[in-house]
Amino acid sequence: MKAAPTSGDSPQGEHELYREVILDHARNPRNFGALENATHTVDGINPLCGDRLTLYVDIDGERLDAVRFDGHGCAISLASASLLTVAVQGRSVEDALELRDNILRLLEQGIDYLGPATPQHSALAALAGVRGFPSRIKCATLIWQALGQALKRRDAGPNPTVTTE
């Protein structure tokens, strides 16, 4: 008996998900490790797999002066977090939130609003490989959800937690 065709993944479909830039950021995550004196700290938890990432942001007025993360996760969640830290460092809060919205639209709906094809944008666009792997989309979105939580909460208080569920 033959199965119904799957979503067109070839045996090499894994390279769609694990593109070289993703593997690079997963093996050597940038800005990894806690940020002392962070103004905002958010824990992101994926209860499905038990992954836990912590995002640290230092906001000076309206600018993200420093962004770091730590924790454990799969290659996709680590690469996504690493790419995030590189992409939003130095941006204004407003810019960072817009990028977050655009990344979530790309990952969840496949709509690319990332704009001109700069090298940074093409690195971020590599995350779109999760589109063919529905069970892995949340791995990529987790840290961006955490960023939104951090930036939308401007007051002090206990660290919030976001989950993928």
Add this chain to the structure above:
Amino acid sequence: MNSLPDTPFEASASLDVRADFPALHQEINGRPLVYLDSAASAQQPQVVIDAVSRYQSHDHANVHRGVHTLSHRATDAYESARNRIRAFINAASLSEVVFTKGTTESINLVAQSFARPRLKPGDRIVVSHMEHHANIVPWQIVCGQTGAELVVTPIDERGQLDLEALDRQLDDRVAMLAIGHVSNALGTINPIADICRLAHERDIPVLVDGAQGVPHGSVDVAALGCDFYAFSGHKMFGPTGTGVLYGREALLEDMPPYQGGGDMILEVRFDGTVYNELPYKFEAGTPNISGFVGLAAAVDYLETIGMQRIARHEQALLGILTKRLGDIPGVRLIGTAAHKASVQSFVVEDIHPHDIGTLVDQQGVAIRTGHHCAMPVMQYFDVPGTARASLALYNDENDVDRLIAALDRAIRMFQ
């Protein structure tokens, strides 16, 4: 297991039953499917699918209600399924075989209807560190309701129960012991008969979570000596939404109903309702009739092949799988108990289990990755999750070869 073979590695590596399972004959990502996730849910043989379809096509009506012919047929089919399952686990009477929707509901039923009315503040419920969440959370809930405390029996680095610690823990404060027959995450087979003896010397009732016990060998509740034995149909090649609670008749008799509704009553009056007799007292509402017809067909199928043969086959294949996995550099086996069912968890150095799962799926190999609803086990071994291959009667050595090849490929990709 009551039926573990003495010489596990002598059997053949195939039972030649693959043709009986239609779902196995398909391609996933361009490769023939290798299904190594039966511990999560087992595939169904054609005879089960046909039995359900035949019942739905010809015999369906509600049970225990109508006087018409179809209602008789449906009731016969449902009750003969109960008798089939009674014989399969060697329960003494039909009153002791309660149909539920799964192991989880069976355990919750015992927690709420048996334990809750008996517990008082300071009483203890003992569970082990290797339990599935379904044998932890219902007891935490009942502890919250009654002021009882949950006590956890430790395991060792091979994933075996610390029987000396259990012996010390089972003191006169303990009102209930809830223990898995076989660990879903580790494969460990617990010595249930010995544990029941120990508990009963101290008048402690024992519930056994048998979700992973029933598929791997013959289970004889009388020989095990447990008070309750809970299991699910879909782990033993039957339909989802079918579960069984075996309970000692004297205990079930004293327990209040778990849910109220139709079928669980003899007489309803506004000034008082008389509950039905066992096991119907615990089966409120229209049950999953076709599901239990399918489960009875699964029992017939398993017994035709023979539970001893299945156990020998699985043990032989487990030996091959464990050896091959252990030979891969960077692989750490999680769960290496002396007595194990055909489940092997593992982690690969520097590769997250989810990445392993996705990559081997790209090669057509289905394994489970994550915490396996046993987060305390993951915490004990200090891993976020594991990859787990589970073997059933339809797996063979080729399946192991395919898994190893897919793993090799995944590891090379991450190097």
